[in-house]
Amino acid sequence: MAPAAGPLSSRATAAVVGGGPAGLMAAEVLAASGAEVTVYERMPSLGRKLQLAGRGGLNLTHGEAPAALLDRYGPARSRLAPAIATFGQDDLRRWCAGLGQETFVGTSGRVFPTELRATGLLRAWLRRLDASGVRFALRTTWVGWDGPGRIRLRFADEQERVVAVDVAVLALGGASWPRVGSDGAWVEVVRAAGIAVSPLRPANCGFLVDWSPRFATRFAGTPLKNVALSAAGRQVRGEAVVTATGIEGGAVYALSAGLREAIDRDGAVTLQVDLQPDLDVGRLAARLARARPTDSLSTRLRRARLAPVAGGLLREATGNLPPTGPDALAAALKAVPVHLVGLQPLARAISTAGGIALAEVDDSFMLRARSGTFVAGEMLDWEAPTGGYLLQASFSTGVAAGAGASHWLAERHGVP
Numbered sequence: 001m002a003p004a005a006g007p008l009s010s011r012a013t014a015a016v017v018g019g020g021p022a023g024l025m026a027a028e029v030l031a032a033s034g035a036e037v038t039v040y041e042r043m044p045s046l047g048r049k050l051q052l053a054g055r056g057g058l059n060l061t062h063g064e065a066p067a068a069l070l071d072r073y074g075p076a077r078s079r080l081a082p083a084i085a086t087f088g089q090d091d092l093r094r095w096c097a098g099l100g101q102e103t104f105v106g107t108s109g110r111v112f113p114t115e116l117r118a119t120g121l122l123r124a125w126l127r128r129l130d131a132s133g134v135r136f137a138l139r140t141t142w143v144g145w146d147g148p149g150r151i152r153l154r155f156a157d158e159q160e161r162v163v164a165v166d167v168a169v170l171a172l173g174g175a176s177w178p179r180v181g182s183d184g185a186w187v188e189v190v191r192a193a194g195i196a197v198s199p200l201r202p203a204n205c206g207f208l209v210d211w212s213p214r215f216a217t218r219f220a221g222t223p224l225k226n227v228a229l230s231a232a233g234r235q236v237r238g239e240a241v242v243t244a245t246g247i248e249g250g251a252v253y254a255l256s257a258g259l260r261e262a263i264d265r266d267g268a269v270t271l272q273v274d275l276q277p278d279l280d281v282g283r284l285a286a287r288l289a290r291a292r293p294t295d296s297l298s299t300r301l302r303r304a305r306l307a308p309v310a311g312g313l314l315r316e317a318t319g320n321l322p323p324t325g326p327d328a329l330a331a332a333l334k335a336v337p338v339h340l341v342g343l344q345p346l347a348r349a350i351s352t353a354g355g356i357a358l359a360e361v362d363d364s365f366m367l368r369a370r371s372g373t374f375v376a377g378e379m380l381d382w383e384a385p386t387g388g389y390l391l392q393a394s395f396s397t398g399v400a401a402g403a404g405a406s407h408w409l410a411e412r413h414g415v416p
C-alpha cells in the first residue's frame with residue numbers, strides 16, 4: 001500500500017468524490033493516514049462500473065513485465081510511471097489477497113480474481129473501509145467549488161450545500177456507460193475554473209459501418225472468431241462482433257485509438273479483415289480449390305471451414321461480386337476491406353480518452369490551479385487498451401492522489 005503520511009490531527013477532513021476504484025483507493029490511503037474521510041457518490045451505490053466490468057470477467061491488471069505494461073499508456077507513460085511503480089501489478093494482487101480475493105494470471109497474461117466477478121472484492125473492500133471509519137454519502141453530487149477548501153454538493157434531497165473540507169480528491173471517472181454513474185458532467189465545471197480538459201472521446205470502442213440492410217439484418221450480433229484485423233500498420237488477432245450499425249469487440253478495441261485518430265483526420269478509415277489468419281493465401285486457395293465447380297460461394301466457404309458471415313462480408317466488400325478463382329478468392333478472404341465511417345457513441349465505449357490535461361496536475365496529482373484538490377482515475381487524460389490497464393491505472397492513481405492528499409494534509413494538520 002502507498003506510503004501515506006501521518007499521523008494527522010483528528011480535525012483533518014478529506015472529501016473523496018466518486019466511489020469508483022480510484023476514489024475508493026484514495027479514501028483508503030487517506031483513512032490510513034488518520035484523516036476523517038467522506039466519500040461522496042452521486043449514485044445510490046458504490047463501484048457500479050467496477051461491478052459492470054466484473055460481468056465479463058474482472059481483468060484487474062496484466063502480468064507482463066512492468067516496462068511493457070507502462071508502454072500501454074502511450075504518451076501518458078512517464079506521468080503514470082511513478083504511480084504504477086508505487087502501486088504496481090504485484091501490489092494490486094497482494095491488496096486483493098488482503099481482501100480475501102486471490103488472483104490468477106490467465107493464458108493471455110491478464111490477471112483476474114478467482115471469482116472472476118467484482119462482487120466479493122467490492123463487498124470486502126467496502127466492509128474494510130467502513131471499519132476504518134470512512135463515511136459514505138450516496139446520492140450526493142459534486143457540482144463545483146465555492147472558494148478554497150469549500151466544495152458544492154447536491155444532496156439526495158436535491159438541495160445544494162457548501163461543505164468545508166481540508167482536502168478533496170476528485171475521481172469522477174470518464175463518460176462511458178453513464179447509467180452506472182460517470183457521465184462527464186464535471187467537464188464544464190472544471191473548464192469553467194480555467195483548467196484544461198481534453199475533449200472526452202470513446203476509447204476501446206466500436207465503429208460505424210454502412211452495412212447494407214440485408215447484411216445488417218442477417219449478421220448483426222454474429223461473432224468473427226479468430227480473425228486478424230489490420231489498420232494503420234498494426235495487426236491484432238482476436239475476435240470481433242458485427243453489430244447492426246458497425247463492428248466492435250476485443251480486436252477492434254485494441255486498434256481503436258489509431259482508428260479514432262484516422263477518422264478524426266480523414267473522416268473514414270479502412271480496416272482489413274483476414275478471415276483465415278492461420279492459413280496463407282496458397283494453402284487457403286488449395287482448400288477452396290477442392291470444391292466442385294457447381295458449388296455456391298457459401299458451400300465453398302463452408303467446405304473451407306469459414307462461417308457464413310465470411311461470405312457476407314466478402315459480398316459487402318465486393319458489391320456482391322466476389323472473385324471466383326481459388327487464388328483470387330483466397331486473397332480476398334485474407335484482406336476484406338471494411339470501411340469505418342465513424343465511432344460508436346461514447347456511452348457505449350469501454351473507456352474514455354481525454355480528460356483533465358496531465359499538465360494541470362503536479363507530481364502528487366494535485367491540481368496546480370486548485371491547491372488542496374487532487375485528481376485520480378479515468379477523469380485524467382490518459383488512455384490504454386483493454387487487458388487490465390484501465391483498472392491498474394485507476395487504482396494506482398487513486399493510491400497516488402490519496403498519498404498526495406495525505407501528505408498535503410500532514411503539512412498543515414500534522415500532529416507535531
Ligand SMILES: Cc1cc2nc3c(=O)[nH]c(=O)nc-3n(C[C@H](O)[C@H](O)[C@H](O)COP(=O)(O)OP(=O)(O)OC[C@H]3O[C@@H](n4cnc5c(N)ncnc54)[C@H](O)[C@@H]3O)c2cc1C
Nearest residue numbers: 018020021022042053059141142173181377378388390391
Ligand atoms: C463494460 C466495461 C467493462 C470493463 N472491464 C474492464 C476490465 O475488465 N478491466 C479494466 O481494467 N477496466 C475495465 N473497464 C474500465 C474500468 O471499469 C474503468 O476504467 C474504471 O472503473 C475507472 O475507475 P474510476 O474510479 O476512475 O471511475 P469510475 O469507476 O467511473 O467511478 C467514478 C465514480 O464517480 C461518480 N461520479 C461521477 N460524477 C460525480 C459527481 N459529480 N459527484 C459525485 N459522484 C460522481 C460515478 O457515479 C462513479 O461511481 C471496463 C469498463 C466497462 C464500461
